[in-house]
Amino acid sequence: MSYLKPGLPKPVPARDGLDAPFWAAxxxxxxxxxxxxxxxxxxxxxxxxxxxxxSDDLAFExxxxxxxxxxxxxVWHPVHPALKDQGPYLIxxxxxxxxxxxxxxxxxxxxxxxxxxxxAPVKAVFEHHPDDDPPYTLVxxxxxxxxx
Amino acid sequence: xxxxxRGRAAVIGIGETPYYKRGEAPxxxxxxxxxxxxxxCEDAGISPKRLDGFAxxxxxxxxxxxLAAALGIDELRFANMQWGGGGGGGxxxxxxxxxxxASGMAECVVVFRALAxxxxxxxxxxxxxxxxxxEMAHAVPYGLxxxxxxxxxxxxxxxxxxxxxxxxxxxIALACYHHAQNNPRAVMNGRPLTEEKYDASRxxxxxxxxxxxxxxNDGAAAMVLVSAERAAxxxxxxxxxxxxxxxxxHRAGAPVHNAPDYATSAFKTIAPRLYAMAxxxxxxxxVLQSYENFTGGVLMSIVEHGFCEADGCNEFFVKENxxxxxxxxxxxxxxxxxxxxxxxxLGLNIEAVRQVRGVSTSQVPGVEVSMVVSGPMVTPVxxxxxxxxxxx
Numbered sequence: 001m002s003y004l005k006p007g008l009p010k011p012v013p014a015r016d017g018l019d020a021p022f023w024a025a026x027x028x029x030x031x032x033x034x035x036x037x038x039x040x041x042x043x044x045x046x047x048x049x050x051x052x053x054x055s056d057d058l059a060f061e062x063x064x065x066x067x068x069x070x071x072x073x074x075v076w077h078p079v080h081p082a083l084k085d086q087g088p089y090l091i092x093x094x095x096x097x098x099x100x101x102x103x104x105x106x107x108x109x110x111x112x113x114x115x116x117x118x119x120a121p122v123k124a125v126f127e128h129h130p131d132d133d134p135p136y137t138l139v140x141x142x143x144x145x146x147x148x
Numbered sequence: 149x150x151x152x153x154r155g156r157a158a159v160i161g162i163g164e165t166p167y168y169k170r171g172e173a174p175x176x177x178x179x180x181x182x183x184x185x186x187x188x189c190e191d192a193g194i195s196p197k198r199l200d201g202f203a204x205x206x207x208x209x210x211x212x213x214x215l216a217a218a219l220g221i222d223e224l225r226f227a228n229m230q231w232g233g234g235g236g237g238g239x240x241x242x243x244x245x246x247x248x249x250a251s252g253m254a255e256c257v258v259v260f261r262a263l264a265x266x267x268x269x270x271x272x273x274x275x276x277x278x279x280x281x282x283e284m285a286h287a288v289p290y291g292l293x294x295x296x297x298x299x300x301x302x303x304x305x306x307x308x309x310x311x312x313x314x315x316x317x318x319x320i321a322l323a324c325y326h327h328a329q330n331n332p333r334a335v336m337n338g339r340p341l342t343e344e345k346y347d348a349s350r351x352x353x354x355x356x357x358x359x360x361x362x363x364x365n366d367g368a369a370a371m372v373l374v375s376a377e378r379a380a381x382x383x384x385x386x387x388x389x390x391x392x393x394x395x396x397x398h399r400a401g402a403p404v405h406n407a408p409d410y411a412t413s414a415f416k417t418i419a420p421r422l423y424a425m426a427x428x429x430x431x432x433x434x435v436l437q438s439y440e441n442f443t444g445g446v447l448m449s450i451v452e453h454g455f456c457e458a459d460g461c462n463e464f465f466v467k468e469n470x471x472x473x474x475x476x477x478x479x480x481x482x483x484x485x486x487x488x489x490x491x492x493x494l495g496l497n498i499e500a501v502r503q504v505r506g507v508s509t510s511q512v513p514g515v516e517v518s519m520v521v522s523g524p525m526v527t528p529v530x531x532x533x534x535x536x537x538x539x540x
Contacts, residue, residue: 004291005489009280011289019285045283045403052206076351079294080274088351091292093405103406105276105287120307134279138289 002127003107003140004089007082010129010136019046028136029126032060033099044102063099065124067141070095070103072116088112092141094122109142122143131143150460153423155540157246158379158386161192161372162498167335167489170481171266181262182218184368188258190362192213192372193383198370201226201257203245205237206492210262226254230394230530234410235439235485235493236414236523238529242497243392245373255374261494262368271364285404287363295441296361299525300353303444305411307355310458314355315350316465317443320479321359321486324440328483330509335363336487360443362485366435368492371501376444387504387534390517391426393418401527413448413524418531422453426533428517429497430454433533435478435512438521440485450477453521453531468517472510481510493522497532504536 013020025032034046038055051057071093078084090108095101108116109125122141129136163184165173173180181496189196196219202212203226212227226248232490245257265271274293285524286406287293300521306312325341328334333515341359349358379386396414400407409416423429430453438446447465455477466475472478482488482499489495499516502508517537519532 008291009275009277009284009288011279011285012279014281014285019282023285043402044406047403051399051402054485071301071308073300073304074351074354075210075291075295075297076353077296079272079297080276080291082393083291086291089291091290091301093305101408103404103410105290105404107290117264118305136289 003109005082005086008080010134011138012134012136014069018048021136022046025060025062026139027128027135030062031065031124031139033063033091033102034058035061042099042102044093044104060144063096067094067096067104067122069116069118069120069122071079071118072108074112090116092116104139106139106141107119109140150494152326153243153246153250153392154390154425154427155376155388156250158373158376158388159373159501159534160379160384160386161188161194162501163188163189163191164333164495164498165367167333168366169335169489170249170270173266176208177262177264177267177480178214180264180366180368181215181260184262184370185215185219185258185260188372191384194256194372197221198256199258200224201228201245201248201254201519203228203241203257203259204261205230205241206233206235206261209268210260217445219336226257232526232528233351233524234441234523236303236526236529238493238497238522238530239392239520239532240394240522240528242371242373242389242532243394243530245483246389246392249373249375256509258370258372259491259494260368262372263491264366265364266366278456286404296353296356299354299445300444300506301405302411302525303442304355306444306448307340309411310461312354312447312461313371316461317355317360318343319465319467319470320446321346324480324484324486326467326471327481327510328487331483331488332509334488335365335435336483343357355444356442359486362441364490364491365489367489369491369498371498384387384505384538387501389539389540390533390535390539391422391427392530392532393421394528396527413445413452414527414529415449415452415521415524415531419453420483422531422533432517433519434515434517435472435481435493436521437484437500438520439493439496439523440480441524449521449524472512478510478512481512483506496520496522500534504534
């Protein structure tokens with residue numbers, strides 16, 4: 001099940017390989033973020049060196065697939081032909097408080113006209129497209145109740 | 149020796165082509181650039197052959213060596229491009245020109261920007277290809293691909309943090325359209341905007357309605373700078389550069405929306421340097437041109453340049469405060485990028501010079517300090533302050 005209509009550019013690993021481990025893990029349903037083996041800091045998107053201690057000893061480390069909504073936007077005007085009949089859709093900027101507050105972009109699944117609350121907890125949903133050429137996986141988000 | 153640009157260089161000529169709807173320029177981009185440069189030199193009362201430097205930004209396609217050849221100038225001494233996209237480099241290009249003059253690298257530098265989207269394709273359109281890699285791979289497949297979509301995320305967060313209401317953004321659009329009605333060059337002249345029309349306009353991406361978004365236009369703009377000494381002999385009363393600053397804060401360019409200080413126009417570290425060099429404060433500014441890619445960027449720019457508290461936006465951003473001649477802070481008096489023309493903001497710098505000369509179509513009386521903010525929310529950004537002779 002795809003949140004957005006098909007036809008947008010599909011993500012592939014950067015030719016220089018920088019984010020390849022992230023996409024490979026996502027295909028396995030594992031969420032990873034980049035972490036410095038030298039100083040322990042997290043960073044996203046990926047960099048070649050740690051922005052804090054400048055070490056190049058970096059790893060993609062699996063994290064709990066949970067975050068909270070840092071900001072969001074409801075898009076109405078399509079700027080790509082694939083989205084011509086999409087209608088409104090939600091993009092969220094998800095923050096990882098336990099990973100130095102780094103952030104990731106995704107869609108918020110569910111009713112595109114739902115009320116969105118900044119600060120609300122969300123969990124990752126892996127949107128796999130194994131039969132596409134090339135195959136790819138998107139990391140999407142859905143609201144969840146801490147007390148449920 | 150004091151390390152400052154204050155009063156070292158001045159604008160002596162300004163020039164623009166007519167402004168067209170995007171894709172409708174009757175001439176190619178390079179010809180538009182030449183026309184604006186020649187017009188600026190005519191306004192300055194100098195021959196274009198006396199130019200010896202070019203400064204631009206946002207990867208302008210009109211190459212200085214080709215311009216120099218086409219204009220037949222004697223010797224090219226300075227060919228400068230400010231890095232970065234959008235309009236963030238507008239005031240920086242002026243600063244770079246002034247720095248070249250102050251340091252003796254060049255004598256007479258033209259700052260220019262030319263755009264013909266019919267010839268070179270449109271802004272704001274998503275990439276049309278099967279796959280995407282790199283930083284964009286972490287945004288485009290989720291439907292995040294236009295400038296409006298990149299910046300709405302910041303503005304939404306700022307509005308959340310400070311309780312800013314939609315009406316504050318609306319007031320900015322209303323002020324720009326109000327001024328465009330006085331400006332016959334403005335693309336939106338004759339098309340006034342009301343609160344009702346704004347409210348009824350479609351969403352592009354929340355929190356931006358159609359009227360919160362800049363135009364896209366074809367045309368070119370240019371301004372000629374020389375040293376303060378040479379400016380004293382110029383045809384027009386010189387408009388001095390009092391200060392300029394460019395850059396961005398810590399990791400503003402962190403990928404995938406990861407700037408630690410996120411909900412910002414990127415001017416928090418620039419504004420103090422700007423005012424320190426200019427020797428003025430926000431209370432001294434008579435009129436402001438603030439780059440509208442989107443109204444939310446203007447709002448944050450005005451806060452970060454100290455005109456208004458972040459928590460006071462709903463009170464400050466009312467139309468009456470923002471219109472000439474009597475508003476507290478007359479804003480975008482030509483109509484700006486929303487309603488005059490989107491020339492990547494160089495039109496705003498030209499309007500700031502007009503205000504110092506006293507020839508704006510929405511003139512603020514007795515302008516001595518005239519300020520420009522270029523390209524909020526991108527990195528690097530820049531801003532500058534012009535002054536009359538009385539400010540030196």
